[in-house]
Amino acid sequence: MAAPVCILTCSPRRGGNSDTAAAWLRTAFSLPAEVLRVADKAVHPCVSCGYCAERPGSCVLDGPEDGAFSLLKALTAAPAACLVSPIYFYHLPAQAKALIDRCQRFWTGVPPGRGTPFGAVLLAGRPQGERLFQGAELTLRFMAHTLGLKPVPPLCLYGVDAPDALAGRTELRERIRNYAAELEALAGHGRSF
Numbered sequence: 001m002a003a004p005v006c007i008l009t010c011s012p013r014r015g016g017n018s019d020t021a022a023a024w025l026r027t028a029f030s031l032p033a034e035v036l037r038v039a040d041k042a043v044h045p046c047v048s049c050g051y052c053a054e055r056p057g058s059c060v061l062d063g064p065e066d067g068a069f070s071l072l073k074a075l076t077a078a079p080a081a082c083l084v085s086p087i088y089f090y091h092l093p094a095q096a097k098a099l100i101d102r103c104q105r106f107w108t109g110v111p112p113g114r115g116t117p118f119g120a121v122l123l124a125g126r127p128q129g130e131r132l133f134q135g136a137e138l139t140l141r142f143m144a145h146t147l148g149l150k151p152v153p154p155l156c157l158y159g160v161d162a163p164d165a166l167a168g169r170t171e172l173r174e175r176i177r178n179y180a181a182e183l184e185a186l187a188g189h190g191r192s193f
């Protein structure tokens, strides 16, 4: 059976804006799609032990108590993927950054992905700021490169702060729907590692 579109929602705030945007995104895809909450998966941070330098693709922290392997597998096997995240201090929350650092296992060797389009919906509380999303965008582009995914420029939403800030925002829902269509148009067939 084909893997579903992978939507990673990255806020620790349950039921907040990222979770709402992820749910909107999921229903906007015509392909089957699943939402995975990174903060619920207990992804441990990279400890720079050097294990993966000797064994590309493997991580000493993988195991039943840790969610990185299953999340990276879902991401690279999907026909399309999208991360949904708040901006924290001009970047991504710690839980998402932990997952990104766990991609270090693919820094050497063959990237596991096969060009899956990889987008992001980024939400920030501030109503403006030219550089608000730059840190996250650069890191996500480099993450995509390391995993063998095709980075798609993120959809950046300003002025989304209170947990229910998306309620009734039909114009933002429409932008998210159009973004899903853009990703789906680029979708191919992922593979697993």
Ligand SMILES: Cc1cc2nc3c(=O)[nH]c(=O)nc-3n(C[C@H](O)[C@H](O)[C@H](O)COP(=O)(O)O)c2cc1C
Residues within 6 Å of the ligand: 011, 012, 013, 015, 016, 017, 018, 019, 085, 086, 087, 088, 089, 090, 091, 123, 124, 125, 126, 127, 132, 160, 161, 162, 163
């Ligand atoms: C620790 C922390 C750091 C934040 N840093 C920023 C920031 O640098 N810029 C900004 O515009 N909003 C910032 N925010 C606001 C969030 O991006 C905003 O509330 C967002 O909608 C939260 O999404 P969520 O409901 O999915 O958690 C921060 C919020 C928290 C809790």
